[in-house]
Amino acid sequence: MRYPAKVKSAASTSALIEFIDIAPTVLEYCGVRIPETIQGKSLLPLLERKTDRHRGEIFVEYSENEEAAIRTKRWKLVYTTGNRERLDGYKTGRALPGRTIRLFDLEVDPDEMTNVAGRPENAPRVAEFTQKLADHLRRTARRQEQIPQSGDVLEQIDGLLKPDDVPAPAR
DSSP states (O other), X not given: OOOTTTSOTTOOOOOBOOGGGHHHHHHHHTTOOOOTTOOOXXXXXXXXXXXXXXXXXXXXXXXXXXXXXXXXXXXXXXXEOOOSOOOSSOOOSSOOOOSEEEEEETTTOTTOOOOXXXXXXXXXXXXXXXXXXXXXXXXXXXXXXXXXXXXXHHHHHHHHHOOSSSOOOOO
């Protein structure tokens, strides 16, 4: 962000932020009250160097491919239903893989080359992150009436990731 009167030039941070944090930041700089319905969190303390931490975790949604992720400083879990043909240049020509969960330890594998989701020692982490992902998707669902009523966390994520604002790709 650029605001010479308030933000130091050429500064950078490794703090975890989300795009939804931009709107409340601009509103706060303008002296406008941030509506309660805004999901973001102002970056002002981070930009003014009052802190070096903004969020403990961030969420990413890529509805068109039915994918979502949760990332902390150390870990990144990527969830995909594997039920949609990719249209973004990553089409493989292979059969759709179905549900896939990938977990990366960014501390030892910053290039995300080794999926450690299947390792027994990571089962509690995968369960925690998938629960947090489901909670986030329920909390931010565009249409609350479409939240799956299943008690199964993975089925809930699958249902919440189905886009209803883009057409299903032709098969």
